[in-house]
Amino acid sequence: MNKIWLFMVLSSLVVLIFVNPSMTLDSMISASASALELCLELCGVYAVWLGLLEIVDATGLGKKLAKLLRPIIKKLFRVDNEEIEKMIALNMSANMLGLGNAATPMGIKAMQKMDDGSGKATFAMIMLIVVNATSIQLLPSTVIGLRSAAGSSNPADIVLPTLLSTIVTTVLGISFVLLCDFVSRKFRRRKK
Amino acid sequence: MSIYILPVLFVGLFIYGYFKKINTYDTFVKGAKGAIELAVSIFPFVATIMIAVALLRLSGITELLAKLLAPVFKFVGIPNELCELVLLRPFTGSGSYALLNDVFATYGPDSYISRCASVILGCSETIFYVATVYFSQTKVKKLYYAIPCALLASIFGAIVGCLLCRVM
Numbered sequence: 001m002n003k004i005w006l007f008m009v010l011s012s013l014v015v016l017i018f019v020n021p022s023m024t025l026d027s028m029i030s031a032s033a034s035a036l037e038l039c040l041e042l043c044g045v046y047a048v049w050l051g052l053l054e055i056v057d058a059t060g061l062g063k064k065l066a067k068l069l070r071p072i073i074k075k076l077f078r079v080d081n082e083e084i085e086k087m088i089a090l091n092m093s094a095n096m097l098g099l100g101n102a103a104t105p106m107g108i109k110a111m112q113k114m115d116d117g118s119g120k121a122t123f124a125m126i127m128l129i130v131v132n133a134t135s136i137q138l139l140p141s142t143v144i145g146l147r148s149a150a151g152s153s154n155p156a157d158i159v160l161p162t163l164l165s166t167i168v169t170t171v172l173g174i175s176f177v178l179l180c181d182f183v184s185r186k187f188r189r190r191k192k
Numbered sequence: 193m194s195i196y197i198l199p200v201l202f203v204g205l206f207i208y209g210y211f212k213k214i215n216t217y218d219t220f221v222k223g224a225k226g227a228i229e230l231a232v233s234i235f236p237f238v239a240t241i242m243i244a245v246a247l248l249r250l251s252g253i254t255e256l257l258a259k260l261l262a263p264v265f266k267f268v269g270i271p272n273e274l275c276e277l278v279l280l281r282p283f284t285g286s287g288s289y290a291l292l293n294d295v296f297a298t299y300g301p302d303s304y305i306s307r308c309a310s311v312i313l314g315c316s317e318t319i320f321y322v323a324t325v326y327f328s329q330t331k332v333k334k335l336y337y338a339i340p341c342a343l344l345a346s347i348f349g350a351i352v353g354c355l356l357c358r359v360m
Contacts, residue, residue, distance in 0.1 A: 001324065001335065005244055012247035019251060031246035035239035038286070043231035047224040054223025055205060059212045097197065100317070105230055107326050115330035126338040129326055133319040133342035134349070140314030146292060147310060152301035161307075161356035162314035169315050169349030176341035184336070 042101060049102040053090065062086045065093065076131075076174065077124040084113050088128065095135040098142075107132055127177050134173035136166050237324045245283045254279055268351045270312075271305050273298075278312060278350055282319040282343060289313070304357060311353035316346045 016024045056062045066073070066086040073085050073092075087110035094103035107128060114125050121129075140162050147155035209216045248254050258275035265275050273295065281288045295309045319342045323335060 001320075004320075005240065008244040008248055012244070012251040012253055015251040015253060016247065023250060024247070027246045027250045028243050031242045032239040034286075035242040036235065038242075039231045039235045039238055042234070043227050046230050047227035050226050050230075051220035051224040052202070052205065054219045055209050055214065055216055057223075058214045058219045059205070059209050061205070061208065104325060105226070107322075108230070108329050111326050111332075112329050115332060117331050119331050119333045121327070121332045121335050121338060125327075125330075125332065126336060126341075129323055129335070129338045130342045130345070132326065133317045133322045134345045135317060137314060140310070142289065143292070143310045143314045146289065146296065147301050147306075150293070150296035150301040150306075152296075154302070157360075158307055158310040158314065158357075161353055161360050162311045164356055165311055165349045165353035166315035168352045169345045172348050173342055173345035176345055177337070180337040180341060 042104075045101045046105050049094075049099075050105055053106065056090070057086075062090060065089045069093075077127050079114070079124045081113070084110055084124075087113065091128070092131065092135075095132060096138055098137050098139050100135070103132065103135075123177075123181055126181075127174070130173040130177050131170065134166075134169040136170045138163070234325050234328050237328045238321070241283060241320060241324055245280070245287060249280075249287075269354050270350055271308055271354065273305050274309050274312065277309055278347075281313065281316050282346070283321065285318045285321065288318075307357045308354045311357055312350045315349045315353055317342075319343060319346065 013024070053062075056065075063082070063086060066082065066089040069089040069092065070085060073079065073088050077084075077088060079085060079088070087106050091103045091106040091110060094100075094106065110128060111125060114122060114128075116122065140159065143158065143162070144155045147158070206216060209219075254276055258279055261279070262272045262275055265278070266272055270278060277288055277291045277295065280291065292309050292313055296306050299305045319339060323339055323342075327335070
């Protein structure tokens with residue numbers, strides 16, 4: 001992340017010295033201001049979902065959901081901890097419903113619990129990131145909304161191709177992680 | 193149909209909570225308490241990534257990259273007009289939705305290009321944003337192969353999506 005960010009910022013800044021030096025600072029400030037706006041909105045989103053999450057937790061529904069999804073989660077993430085399983089189960093359910101922002105607080109909680117302080121991402125953490133970053137969406141509601149606002153004659157006709165490609169993305173993402181894990185473990189063994 | 197899913201789920205949850213003898217009000221407040229802290233703690237991460245994206249766009253580097261990569265995109269079947277969208281998608285959600293609206297306005301929402309753009313956005317996520325925010329509360333510095341795997345999978349998803357738009 002450090003290298004990617006430095007590369008993005010440095011290359012843009014060098015170009016901007018020649019192209020548009022006067023707007024540089026302005027655009028940085030306005031970007032950070034819109035980040036604040038986004039966080040403010042997210043704060044509202046999180047309050048709703050964390051409130052509901054607490055109720056889900058208190059009723060024991062979270063545990064039940066985790067139990068239901070346990071076989072998949074155990075196989076996929078190779079974790080064995082009820083609390084983590086529960087957070088991952090809720091995170092995945094929210095993602096499937098197309099509620100990416102609701103999935104975030106659960107994902108962060110799962111990450112915190114999986115953190116061993118070594119500074120290195122574990123297999124389960126990487127899997128969680130990839131599953132979230134390629135998540136299966138049953139209904140792309142934002143896109144449909146924008147399409148109908150733009151006057152489309154059939155705004156929902158992209159649902160099926162979207163669903164199929166999101167399945168492709170998720171399956172490939174998971175396979176890539178499994179492959180990378182396999183290769184890196186083999187590599188490490190050979191080193192020993 | 194889908195508009196009923198969430199309200200119905202919420203009703204179910206509150207009724208279930210009532211029968212389980214849970215003080216829903218107290219519990220909700222307790223959960224909601226964490227929201228400000230969470231939003232505040234992810235702010236620096238969101239701001240940092242959004243500044244980088246703003247600079248990239250202002251400098252014209254994304255446009256240049258899109259032009260340079262156009263032959264590659266053409267080869268795999270992604271329309272040239274969508275290069276910038278595909279490049280920016282992993283970094284910014286709001287930015288890519290703004291681009292999607294531009295595409296709708298320019299080519300009409302029912303054109304092949306617009307449908308491709310819709311599918312590409314619908315089947316992908318803001319990968320860098322997800323990675324930074326999810327790891328923001330941990331000590332993790334080394335992400336290993338997480339981002340490359342997600343990026344590669346998304347690119348394949350986009351290719352498949354454009355292909356499907358041609359036949360569906």
